[in-house]
Amino acid sequence: MARVVESADRRRFIRLSAAGGAAVGLAGAVPRGFSQPAPPPRPGDGQTVTEPERDVPVWGQYDVVVVGGGIAGVAAAVAAARNGASTCLLEKEFALGGLATLGNVVVYLPLCDGMGNQVIAGIGEELLRLSVADGFNPIPACWLPDGDMEQRRKVRYRVTFNPASYMLALEEWVLASGVHLRYDVRFCTVVKRGDTIQAVVVESKSGRSAVLCRAVVDASGDADVCARAGEPTVSVRTNVAAGWFYTWDRQQLRLVPHSEEFGRDPNLAPKGERGFAGDDADDVTAQVIESRKGIRRRLEALRGKSPDKPLFAAILPTIPSFRMTRRLHGAAVVRESDDRRWCDGCVGMTGDWRKAGPIYFLPLGCLVGVVSKNLTVAGRCISADGPAWDVTRVIPTCAVTGEAAGTAAALAARDCGGDVSRLPLHVLQRRLQEQGVPMDRRLAR
Numbered sequence: 321m322a323r324v325v326e327s328a329d330r331r332r333f334i335r336l337s338a339a340g341g342a343a344v345g346l347a348g349a350v351p352r353g354f355s356q357p358a359p360p361p362r363p364g365d366g367q368t369v370t371e372p373e374r375d376v377p378v379w380g381q382y383d384v385v386v387v388g389g390g391i392a393g394v395a396a397a398v399a400a401a402r403n404g405a406s407t408c409l410l411e412k413e414f415a416l417g418g419l420a421t422l423g424n425v426v427v428y429l430p431l432c433d434g435m436g437n438q439v440i441a442g443i444g445e446e447l448l449r450l451s452v453a454d455g456f457n458p459i460p461a462c463w464l465p466d467g468d469m470e471q472r473r474k475v476r477y478r479v480t481f482n483p484a485s486y487m488l489a490l491e492e493w494v495l496a497s498g499v500h501l502r503y504d505v506r507f508c509t510v511v512k513r514g515d516t517i518q519a520v521v522v523e524s525k526s527g528r529s530a531v532l533c534r535a536v537v538d539a540s541g542d543a544d545v546c547a548r549a550g551e552p553t554v555s556v557r558t559n560v561a562a563g564w565f566y567t568w569d570r571q572q573l574r575l576v577p578h579s580e581e582f583g584r585d586p587n588l589a590p591k592g593e594r595g596f597a598g599d600d601a602d603d604v605t606a607q608v609i610e611s612r613k614g615i616r617r618r619l620e621a622l623r624g625k626s627p628d629k630p631l632f633a634a635i636l637p638t639i640p641s642f643r644m645t646r647r648l649h650g651a652a653v654v655r656e657s658d659d660r661r662w663c664d665g666c667v668g669m670t671g672d673w674r675k676a677g678p679i680y681f682l683p684l685g686c687l688v689g690v691v692s693k694n695l696t697v698a699g700r701c702i703s704a705d706g707p708a709w710d711v712t713r714v715i716p717t718c719a720v721t722g723e724a725a726g727t728a729a730a731l732a733a734r735d736c737g738g739d740v741s742r743l744p745l746h747v748l749q750r751r752l753q754e755q756g757v758p759m760d761r762r763l764a765r
């Protein structure tokens with residue numbers, strides 16, 4: 321079996337808190353019996369252990385490896401496979417869709433600009449149609465072929481879907497494209513040679529292993545690959561406690577879009593509070609626990625309204641409900657001031673889910689690694705700042721950046737050994753347009 325050796329950087333040290341030290345039996349930190357509570361963790365006391373050097377078995381070799389099976393990841397993987405790349409999709413959970421399904425975030429926000437122009441098509445539109453292919457909700461009539469153009473100025477092209485149906489449909493859709501899907505696989509780190517990622521290292525039920533790759537797409541939502549690959553990233557800790565959930569209420573399932581108030585600018589905490597980060601294990605745990613407390617309070621309040629009627633929690637989110645956590649700081653950064661500003665590097669467009677009017681032309685530079693030549697990024701961790709991050713993080717735009725990143729990775733793997741910087745832009749743009757991705761300069765100001 322082929323093997324890779326992890327870089328010295330990765331295996332050199334594992335930091336442990338005193339409580340963590342107890343778990344591996346460091347003297348003095350282990351409670352003598354179970355009658356005493358374990359001491360509280362004391363993070364940051366500087367203790368370390370040295371991880372022994374080891375070879376890691378290689379279980380696969382692909383043109384394109386996509387990390388994360390949310391909407392961005394499935395769009396990227398299918399786009400790569402359709403472009404002829406052998407493609408592997410790695411997901412730590414046991415379903416596809418990420419926040420859209422496991423997080424019960426069931427509103428597929430608009431594909432239009434609110435002024436009657438459809439700015440998202442291609443896989444972004446295919447995924448919207450797939451989300452309601454079970455007949456759960458109709459697509460607005462004016463957005464069907466030959467729909468009323470005047471109505472399109474008034475009714476936005478969006479739908480609400482059933483997460484369970486979508487979960488089933490996404491898996492079938494991804495497998496039908498020829499993508500090799502692997503669940504229960506957590507991305508851990510990369511093995512690099514110079515500026516190229518040669519392998520991604522993962523942990524699963526089978527232990528630690530590596531996947532060789534020509535190109536990688538980071539669709540982890542939290543820029544996990546970027547962070548491990550040494551890319552410049554930006555983290556914010558302004559997330560609030562949140563979790564959309566369903567109740568069983570008067571013999572019906574009802575969606576409760578539970579969330580604390582959140583700021584439109586990810587750099588500003590709402591109400592001056594501290595907020596949560598999504599790139600820190602303790603903070604992720606704290607956010608999940610606070611969110612569940614909020615759900616319990618919400619349930620109590622709902623029960624209080626009709627105490628004689630039975631009301632139960634039915635379906636809870638099973639992944640943390642973070643909006644913006646850590647992202648790539650790319651060569652290009654999408655900003656609010658880019659509204660309707662054409663960019664030559666355009667690989668897709670998006671409207672603004674919050675209001676009618678704005679259009680953003682998304683440049684390839686916001687999806688490409690700065691120090692890793694064969695890394696592209698998709699979804700809520702692309703390089704977009706301030707309120708523009710709030711615009712690009714939503715489901716339809718994640719599909720757009722997924723399709724662009726996956727297509728770029730596949731073409732780069734085919735033509736340039738994975739090096740996206742050597743991929744001629746016009747080749748990528750032409751391919752995306754053939755796939756139905758709109759890039760309409762006439763809509764620029």
Ligand SMILES: Cc1cc2nc3c(=O)[nH]c(=O)nc-3n(C[C@H](O)[C@H](O)[C@H](O)COP(=O)(O)OP(=O)(O)OC[C@H]3O[C@@H](n4cnc5c(N)ncnc54)[C@H](O)[C@@H]3O)c2cc1C
Pocket residue numbers: 387388389390391392393410411412413417418419420425426427428429505506507508539540541542544562563564579639641642643698699700701713714715716718
């Ligand atoms: C409370 C809330 C309400 C929202 N409301 C809406 C809404 O109404 N409409 C809308 O369009 N958007 C909404 N959003 C935003 C939107 O749902 C998400 O931003 C979008 O779905 C993100 O897609 P993604 O693929 O980039 O990331 P994610 O959905 O986060 O997917 C990332 C995937 O990667 C996996 N992953 C992460 N790390 C690893 C790893 N190390 N190894 C392997 N796998 C990994 C995760 O398990 C996950 O499946 C909301 C978000 C929140 C939190």
